[in-house]
Amino acid sequence: MTTQRTVLITGVAGFIGSNLADRLLSEGFRVIGIDNLSYGVLEQVPEGVEFHKLDIRSSEIYPLFNQVDAVYHLAAKNCIADCQIDPLETSDINVTGTVNVFEASRRGQVGKVIYAESSALYEGSSVMPTPESEVYPQSFYAVSKLAGMAFAEAYRRFYGLRTTALRYFCVYGPRQDYRRTIPPLMSAFVINLLQGKQPTIYGTGEKRRDFIYVDDVNDFHLQCLDDPRTDGNVYNLGSGISYSVLDIYKAIARLLGKDIQPQFKPDLPGEADVTLADISAARSVGWSPHVSLDEGLIQSITFIKDKVLTQP
Numbered sequence: 001m002t003t004q005r006t007v008l009i010t011g012v013a014g015f016i017g018s019n020l021a022d023r024l025l026s027e028g029f030r031v032i033g034i035d036n037l038s039y040g041v042l043e044q045v046p047e048g049v050e051f052h053k054l055d056i057r058s059s060e061i062y063p064l065f066n067q068v069d070a071v072y073h074l075a076a077k078n079c080i081a082d083c084q085i086d087p088l089e090t091s092d093i094n095v096t097g098t099v100n101v102f103e104a105s106r107r108g109q110v111g112k113v114i115y116a117e118s119s120a121l122y123e124g125s126s127v128m129p130t131p132e133s134e135v136y137p138q139s140f141y142a143v144s145k146l147a148g149m150a151f152a153e154a155y156r157r158f159y160g161l162r163t164t165a166l167r168y169f170c171v172y173g174p175r176q177d178y179r180r181t182i183p184p185l186m187s188a189f190v191i192n193l194l195q196g197k198q199p200t201i202y203g204t205g206e207k208r209r210d211f212i213y214v215d216d217v218n219d220f221h222l223q224c225l226d227d228p229r230t231d232g233n234v235y236n237l238g239s240g241i242s243y244s245v246l247d248i249y250k251a252i253a254r255l256l257g258k259d260i261q262p263q264f265k266p267d268l269p270g271e272a273d274v275t276l277a278d279i280s281a282a283r284s285v286g287w288s289p290h291v292s293l294d295e296g297l298i299q300s301i302t303f304i305k306d307k308v309l310t311q312p
């Protein structure tokens, strides 16, 4: 008989955390989840997760880290615009909170910590596709992720904590947070088009983004648990393809059979013109993305039709 393994996810009520919890439960793991519900929502936490409404900065999280095989640390203040307005809280959550999670993992003798960095670390680089070495953060959000990275390195060096850092590009899929003031563009396009409204494009629509479907990201999450080659390393998680905002708009309009022209508004400040991941590091340990843009969009559209637009 094999023993059931236990994983803990911070940020479990958020987009990536809730999708990861689903996947781990379906693979037979016991899943403990932490979230303070500042951005995430309780209804999003999959049934079967042992949920604790806690803040990652609190010492109350420590007992939960005992006898945990692995931790996925995803909780963060991650809206770049909000982080710019409040650098102090950004540091408090993304730096102090992250150190608290590393400390809880050390005390609990957690086997492995897999944690979220971001492609925002490449804000100041123009090298395309961008490899992991091009770290030039510019925003407060990216700087806070850089600090987390330095602490992970120190925990590895001084306490032997096994960590893997993941630099997500634009992750998309079911449960993306569509309630934000400026929601992720795919959800916004789908919701507006389904409601017969004119979607908004900020700028000319020529900005390009590397989109990666959440299931592909979860494949790598799972791999990091047991693959010692990933210990102490950092990986870009993108598709290695970049699409313009207009490409995405046209793909969604085609899949929905809608012929509505978008409205254009002034560009949002501080947004990169292009993001494009060099994914050779993740490929070198056997991972590759499998979900095509159309397949991923169809899954996202189905979720919005069934679960979002049916809500009162």
Ligand SMILES: NC(=O)c1ccc[n+]([C@@H]2O[C@H](COP(=O)([O-])OP(=O)(O)OC[C@H]3O[C@@H](n4cnc5c(N)ncnc54)[C@H](O)[C@@H]3O)[C@@H](O)[C@H]2O)c1
Pocket: 010, 011, 012, 013, 014, 015, 016, 017, 034, 035, 036, 037, 038, 039, 040, 041, 054, 055, 056, 057, 073, 074, 075, 076, 077, 078, 093, 097, 116, 117, 118, 119, 120, 167, 168, 169, 170, 171, 172, 177
């Ligand atoms: N989604 C992407 O495309 C993307 C890209 C790059 C990096 N990331 C990183 O991946 C991680 C997950 O992103 P996501 O898209 O799922 O974000 P999300 O906002 O949907 O989820 C984050 C969750 O963390 C929770 N949280 C925030 N502060 C907390 C605190 N102090 N204590 C406890 N919980 C707290 C929120 O309530 C939310 O449920 C984040 O660290 C983010 O910076 C995401």
